[in-house]
Amino acid sequence: xxATTWRKVKSALFVGFCGLSIAVALVPLAFIxxxxxxxxxxxxxxxxxxKMPQPVGEAGGGxxxxxxxxxxxxxxxxxxxxxxxxxxGVYMSEYAGTRLSSAVxxxxxxxxxxxxxxxxxxxxxxxxxxxKQFSALAGGLALGVMMIPIIARTTEELLLLVPxxxxxxxxxxxxxxxxxxxxxxxxxxxxxxxxGVVLALARIAGETAPLLFTSxxxxxxxxxxxxxxxxxxxxxxxxxxxxxEDWHRxxxxxxxxxxxxxxxxxxxxxxxxxxLEKMRNQ
Amino acid sequence: xxxDQAGTTRRASQGDLGxxxxxxxxxxxxxxxVASIGAVLLSESWLSIKxxxxxxxxxxxxxxxxGDFGALPFIWGTLYSSILALIIATPVALGIxxxxxxxxxxxxxxxLVFLTELLAAIPSIVYGLWGIFVLVPAVRQLEIWTPAALxxxxxxxxxxxxxxxxxxxxxxxxxxxxxxxxxxxxxxxAVPIExxxxxxxxxxxxxxxxxxxxxxxxxxxxxxxxxxxxxxxxETMAVTMVIGNSAQISAxxxxxxxxxxxxxxxxxxxxxxxxxxxxxxxxxxxxxAITLFVNILSRxxxxxxRQSFTKASAPxxxxxxxxxxx
Numbered sequence: 001x002x003a004t005t006w007r008k009v010k011s012a013l014f015v016g017f018c019g020l021s022i023a024v025a026l027v028p029l030a031f032i033x034x035x036x037x038x039x040x041x042x043x044x045x046x047x048x049x050x051k052m053p054q055p056v057g058e059a060g061g062g063x064x065x066x067x068x069x070x071x072x073x074x075x076x077x078x079x080x081x082x083x084x085x086x087x088x089g090v091y092m093s094e095y096a097g098t099r100l101s102s103a104v105x106x107x108x109x110x111x112x113x114x115x116x117x118x119x120x121x122x123x124x125x126x127x128x129x130x131x132k133q134f135s136a137l138a139g140g141l142a143l144g145v146m147m148i149p150i151i152a153r154t155t156e157e158l159l160l161l162v163p164x165x166x167x168x169x170x171x172x173x174x175x176x177x178x179x180x181x182x183x184x185x186x187x188x189x190x191x192x193x194x195x196g197v198v199l200a201l202a203r204i205a206g207e208t209a210p211l212l213f214t215s216x217x218x219x220x221x222x223x224x225x226x227x228x229x230x231x232x233x234x235x236x237x238x239x240x241x242x243x244x245e246d247w248h249r250x251x252x253x254x255x256x257x258x259x260x261x262x263x264x265x266x267x268x269x270x271x272x273x274x275x276l277e278k279m280r281n282q
Numbered sequence: 283x284x285x286d287q288a289g290t291t292r293r294a295s296q297g298d299l300g301x302x303x304x305x306x307x308x309x310x311x312x313x314x315x316v317a318s319i320g321a322v323l324l325s326e327s328w329l330s331i332k333x334x335x336x337x338x339x340x341x342x343x344x345x346x347x348x349g350d351f352g353a354l355p356f357i358w359g360t361l362y363s364s365i366l367a368l369i370i371a372t373p374v375a376l377g378i379x380x381x382x383x384x385x386x387x388x389x390x391x392x393x394l395v396f397l398t399e400l401l402a403a404i405p406s407i408v409y410g411l412w413g414i415f416v417l418v419p420a421v422r423q424l425e426i427w428t429p430a431a432l433x434x435x436x437x438x439x440x441x442x443x444x445x446x447x448x449x450x451x452x453x454x455x456x457x458x459x460x461x462x463x464x465x466x467x468x469x470x471x472a473v474p475i476e477x478x479x480x481x482x483x484x485x486x487x488x489x490x491x492x493x494x495x496x497x498x499x500x501x502x503x504x505x506x507x508x509x510x511x512x513x514x515x516x517e518t519m520a521v522t523m524v525i526g527n528s529a530q531i532s533a534x535x536x537x538x539x540x541x542x543x544x545x546x547x548x549x550x551x552x553x554x555x556x557x558x559x560x561x562x563x564x565x566x567x568x569x570x571a572i573t574l575f576v577n578i579l580s581r582x583x584x585x586x587x588r589q590s591f592t593k594a595s596a597p598x599x600x601x602x603x604x605x606x607x608x
Binding site for chain 2: 145181
């Protein structure tokens, strides 16, 4: 074999390896989706969404309380994280060169990498330990802390994409920086920011570790913010490690709901981004 | 400048100051959160730090009843599972990144990116559930089939339980692959096209041209791999559900072990003494410090690579302005 042929063979082998890695990564994805669909669909029914959990040994029941619980906790987190995230994102892009802005960007990236279990621990010590009470509020706080860096970085990146001429135009017409930001630049980036927020919500709704010692769990229906509250993820965890067949079935149904949320949100976000790009290209 | 104009300017700049302070306050709040995570964890673990000192990290007893705590088995488990995941995931993740960034036709790119992102978006509890009911039985079968001769090796000793280091490493590998590959893809996208064109012009094959691009982006690629490693270190739910939760140090892939995040998840709400709680918080503190370190290092690497790119391409002409829409 000549050197050239060998080089060509090597190149082809390499291309083959790269293609193969795609297959290797997609096999687990297919397996996971297959099992979640197969096992989940068997257990998923109308009762799952509306009924409360049954005592051990009695068949039937659902995760109605956990679904409401997840909505409440995620809502609380969003309430706290969306303003904080968007405003710090605005600061980072408007004052991009400043030392504070680099420090905040660094802090956001750091916070993004902090393990979620550590965030749960942190909220436990500041919001659960002092009052000796697990609460929905603490759970919301934990999820909020996780959402802030995602929203802040998305906002910053999207604001930087808005053409500088738009900001300059409004400034030239006599607008203050605040007016230029809130009436011209932010609205232009808003669809993208909303997409980012939806993705952050979807990701955060699937978090378990930060809720284990903040919102804890609850077998009963509760909407009291100062009481422990059930969530879809923690309930799936409890059911999955239990020895009961019926609970395993329900855990799969819960997993299907969680994957469904993530899938629908990513799809929506993708469609929205596509349309944004089309608008920009016109 | 007329007095009237000066007034407007002053009002405008006051408005700007208010805006800067308001948005800046939120930005500072973000800094405060990160700083207080470190401070709170440190003060909450003080009891344990004072009592055990550095011995905490080199002893293997974990006895809540006697109040004797050593965290070595958990560190061992975390490092072992994460490094195992890194070994499995890195080639695959880089292969995916290269395929998507350099090789695949445009029409295939978007769907592939979507699928790998979907893999990254699946909640870790779902991975854990799948791990318990699908992966662990499969691993157990594999352990049963392992020939007896191989089982003599320290790497494969132990009864076939299914749960253990191998299952944990596999599930972590699946979870960090999309993460590493998406960062590596971004890094490759930042490599100037001239690098490949130059290589092709010199008669390089595809592999050699990509090699040139990879060499150019090497610091960023290392950063991407380390970011994945950081993820693996802190991953909690999926690992807790498949690693076996047994505080022992074993070289065997088949042995049930424990990890730092898993012991926190399992025992934190059961910690009935102040010392027990503080020992767990100290584990959390170190987990925080390690992931912080890994993240800073990897982001620094990626950043320095981008810096050198902008320097290298600075003398080039600026990209042409897009044609204004008619």
